[in-house]
Amino acid sequence: MRGLEQIPWFYDTFMYLADNLGGLGRWRRKLVGATRGRILEVGCGTGRNLPLYGDDALLVAFDVHLEVLGAARRRAPRVPLLVASAEALPFRSGSFDTVVSGLVFCSVSDPVHGLREVGRVLRSEGRLHMMEHVRARGRLRSRFQDWIQPVWTRVTGGCHPNRDTESHVEVAGFRIDRDGRREKGTMRLFTALRVGSVSVSVSQAVGDEPGGGREDRSEP
Numbered sequence: 001m002r003g004l005e006q007i008p009w010f011y012d013t014f015m016y017l018a019d020n021l022g023g024l025g026r027w028r029r030k031l032v033g034a035t036r037g038r039i040l041e042v043g044c045g046t047g048r049n050l051p052l053y054g055d056d057a058l059l060v061a062f063d064v065h066l067e068v069l070g071a072a073r074r075r076a077p078r079v080p081l082l083v084a085s086a087e088a089l090p091f092r093s094g095s096f097d098t099v100v101s102g103l104v105f106c107s108v109s110d111p112v113h114g115l116r117e118v119g120r121v122l123r124s125e126g127r128l129h130m131m132e133h134v135r136a137r138g139r140l141r142s143r144f145q146d147w148i149q150p151v152w153t154r155v156t157g158g159c160h161p162n163r164d165t166e167s168h169v170e171v172a173g174f175r176i177d178r179d180g181r182r183e184k185g186t187m188r189l190f191t192a193l194r195v196g197s198v199s200v201s202v203s204q205a206v207g208d209e210p211g212g213g214r215e216d217r218s219e220p
């Protein structure tokens with residue numbers, strides 16, 4: 001499905017405003033800031049996160065839509081970019097130490113399947129860093145999201161505003177680190193580990209404030 005997300009100039013104009021005026025850029029820097037080792041960025045789109053990784057990052061990025069990768073290539077000429085789908089990752093099991101997803105799993109057709117694939121390509125103690133918008137808590141807002149979803153999904157080219165992505169992450173076999181989690185309205189920023197992996201100090205994985213996990217009053 002193609003829509004506004006697959007029109008790079010439109011998406012980048014909208015995201016420029018969200019990043020710089022809405023404060024999303026600050027969360028992007030947190031999302032990327034604690035990554036380490038071999039990194040896979042899922043659904044990189046026009047590559048807005050890519051310049052935020054260090055020059056020495058061992059990074060591979062992909063998107064399911066070829067048309068957005070030209071902009072990503074211009075932003076990050078040295079990063080290997082692929083056309084691939086989250087639901088069928090062309091990588092061996094345990095290939096990555098970190099997987100990053102920014103605003104992607106609202107759009108993946110089968111999110112639980114895609115997240116299981118992410119779990120497969122992560123090494124057992126690897127970390128999934130996510131920044132996603134999710135289903136609203138309030139009844140009125142979530143009902144509105146349900147009502148608008150069919151049109152919204154069509155116009156945007158895949159986005160589901162009413163997705164309970166954190167539940168999908170847990171169903172797919174991850175445990176969300178509650179300490180490092182950030183929440184602002186329907187926006188979430190968190191790290192998840194595969195269930196059964198050794199619990200290490202993940203509270204430092206996302207976010208830069210000790211004793212996090214509280215409502216983040218910063219934008220967005």
Ligand SMILES: C[S@@+](CC[C@H](N)C(=O)[O-])C[C@H]1O[C@@H](n2cnc3c(N)ncnc32)[C@H](O)[C@@H]1O
Pocket residue numbers: 005015042043044045046047048049062063064065068084085086087101102103104107108109114158
């Ligand atoms: C809202 S954009 C986010 C782009 C980028 N991550 C960012 O933070 O600006 C969602 C992206 O997910 C991609 N996408 C949707 N379904 C996907 C899938 N199954 N596998 C990989 N990418 C997918 C879309 O093509 C789109 O580029």
